[in-house]
Amino acid sequence: MAxxxxxxxxxxxxxxxxxxxxxxxxxYQALNSDPIDVATLxxxxxxxxxxLTDEIRCKVWPKLLSVNTDDLPPLPGxxxxxxxxxxxxxxxxxxxxxxxxPPGMPDxxxxxxxxxxxxxxxxxxxxxxxLHYYQGYHDIVVTFLLVVGDRLAxxxxxxxxxxxxxxxxxxxxxxxxxxxxxxxxxxxxVNPKVHDFMQSAEVGTIFALSWLITWFGHVLxxxxxxxxxxxxxxxxxxxxPIYFAAVIVLYREQExxxxxxxxxxxxHLLSQIPQDLPYETLISRAGDLFVQFPPSELxxxxxxxxxxxxxxxxxxxxxxxxxxQRPDTVLRRRFRERLRAEERTESILxxxxxxxxxxxxxxxxxxxxxxxxxxxxxxxxxxxxKFELQIFP
Amino acid sequence: xxxxxxxxxxxxxxxLIGESGVGKTNLLSRFTRNEFNxxxxxxxxxxxxxxxxxxxDAVVKAQIWDTAGLxxxxxxxxxxxxxxxxxxxxxxxxxxxxxxxxxxxLKELYDHAEPSIVVMLVGNKTDLAQAREVPTEEARMFxxxxxxxFVETSALDSTNVEQAFETILxxxxxxxxxQKQRNSQSNTVALASGSPDGAATAQEEKRPCCVAI
Numbered sequence: 086m087a088x089x090x091x092x093x094x095x096x097x098x099x100x101x102x103x104x105x106x107x108x109x110x111x112x113y114q115a116l117n118s119d120p121i122d123v124a125t126l127x128x129x130x131x132x133x134x135x136x137l138t139d140e141i142r143c144k145v146w147p148k149l150l151s152v153n154t155d156d157l158p159p160l161p162g163x164x165x166x167x168x169x170x171x172x173x174x175x176x177x178x179x180x181x182x183x184x185x186x187p188p189g190m191p192d193x194x195x196x197x198x199x200x201x202x203x204x205x206x207x208x209x210x211x212x213x214x215x216l217h218y219y220q221g222y223h224d225i226v227v228t229f230l231l232v233v234g235d236r237l238a239x240x241x242x243x244x245x246x247x248x249x250x251x252x253x254x255x256x257x258x259x260x261x262x263x264x265x266x267x268x269x270x271x272x273x274x275v276n277p278k279v280h281d282f283m284q285s286a287e288v289g290t291i292f293a294l295s296w297l298i299t300w301f302g303h304v305l306x307x308x309x310x311x312x313x314x315x316x317x318x319x320x321x322x323x324x325x326p327i328y329f330a331a332v333i334v335l336y337r338e339q340e341x342x343x344x345x346x347x348x349x350x351x352x353h354l355l356s357q358i359p360q361d362l363p364y365e366t367l368i369s370r371a372g373d374l375f376v377q378f379p380p381s382e383l384x385x386x387x388x389x390x391x392x393x394x395x396x397x398x399x400x401x402x403x404x405x406x407x408x409x410q411r412p413d414t415v416l417r418r419r420f421r422e423r424l425r426a427e428e429r430t431e432s433i434l435x436x437x438x439x440x441x442x443x444x445x446x447x448x449x450x451x452x453x454x455x456x457x458x459x460x461x462x463x464x465x466x467x468x469x470x471k472f473e474l475q476i477f478p
Numbered sequence: 479x480x481x482x483x484x485x486x487x488x489x490x491x492x493x494l495i496g497e498s499g500v501g502k503t504n505l506l507s508r509f510t511r512n513e514f515n516x517x518x519x520x521x522x523x524x525x526x527x528x529x530x531x532x533x534x535d536a537v538v539k540a541q542i543w544d545t546a547g548l549x550x551x552x553x554x555x556x557x558x559x560x561x562x563x564x565x566x567x568x569x570x571x572x573x574x575x576x577x578x579x580x581x582x583x584l585k586e587l588y589d590h591a592e593p594s595i596v597v598m599l600v601g602n603k604t605d606l607a608q609a610r611e612v613p614t615e616e617a618r619m620f621x622x623x624x625x626x627x628f629v630e631t632s633a634l635d636s637t638n639v640e641q642a643f644e645t646i647l648x649x650x651x652x653x654x655x656x657q658k659q660r661n662s663q664s665n666t667v668a669l670a671s672g673s674p675d676g677a678a679t680a681q682e683e684k685r686p687c688c689v690a691i
Binding site for chain 1: 520
């Protein structure tokens, strides 16, 4: 895997138009059916091109997050900024986020949006005192603001913050670090060579921190790519961004292996994300990887990574790991099979990696994304609330 | 200013720390690329840039790590202090609060870095003189009392940026030389050691590479 293939983004003109038209029709059909066909909407958000236009996103994103657009929270008053512990930091981060706004936008319009951005962030934080601001949160919120406007953005971001982003908004980074711990096990499953190289370099996973907690909004300069990824992530399991991060590393296999094997060099290489990634291909790969190696399969290894570094909070990690085990029957069976296989080999080192690689190569891109999508999307929203309960028993 | 394959005699790892928004990223970009960005985006996690300078006859490659200033990121960034031989603790001369917490930053630093680390206190944003909240003398005295180098800079108009980095790199260089002389009989190396290609990393030896399989 991880061979460079030509980007699928630039599908030819006429064919693309008719495909797009068909997709738009299908999306509206799903929106207009009663009850709304959310499963189809998820599939549309994941499959090639995502949700296509901001007009559609305004309608579909709320459905993906189960947000009722008839009952939006009231806009905040002026008192919001008074005595607010986060105001100064939010102001600082929003003021220097000029590059997140469209290049040609007039200054006064941009400044107006920046004020709205500050208000949305403070509003959500105020309504949810258990949530803590982090730098990068503004990169997520600005994406919603630019696509759906302030009123709807507030509702969507609030839902997102109590679900997908919840772990990033703890008082400490422990849970964020835990999620980063999934990165190396995913890479190991697909390409042990890259994994071992990175382990030897002791590069860690911090190069992927901003990718994860901003859903790549902080590092991608083309806004179209950002919203395309948001379509994907909104339709998927909250851990999907870490699978996508792994797919990017794997895609850069050769660069990584050619790099000098030390922490600084590898960190530097990976931190600089290429701007011309073949997003559709990578999205499809991330979906496939999720299906083949669901979080439940990786949970133990992720927890182990943590344990290797520090004994503290290991128990909590295991607790979290067990919560993440929500496989459907197929995945559960696969999990059992793997356990049995491991019992046979009795050794982590003798893990049947080669088989997995072969399997992956065969399945590769031929796995219908539809199938991946179905498995991926099932647990997106059911997952988080329970997760939260475990953090605050 | 550094091609990929430049020759160098020493690599010094230096960290930039201090509160969010004091100008760490711009100090770094001014030094390594002679650039200043008014909307330099928030640093999330850690990043680094390099630049080589001449100290005496030796080419010193500075590997300067820029860190996120927000408190919550400290658990992550402090791991990167390991192996640093120099640190710039930056505050904003127009925000007293960023100076008040310098002591906390120093503690954080000494908790995670080598005791021999060379530390420089940097008061940044001197271009905003009319908004100054931290008197130069106050900061200088603090630096003197705590054995820190001290300089005031403006990443925006370039004042003293070059000088700040050169000063600390020279200081590290001298320390390395002294250490070398002192350790010439023994094999223990605290601050620097030679590596096979004649370069010396500031910390430990370079690990042998690992492209096996």
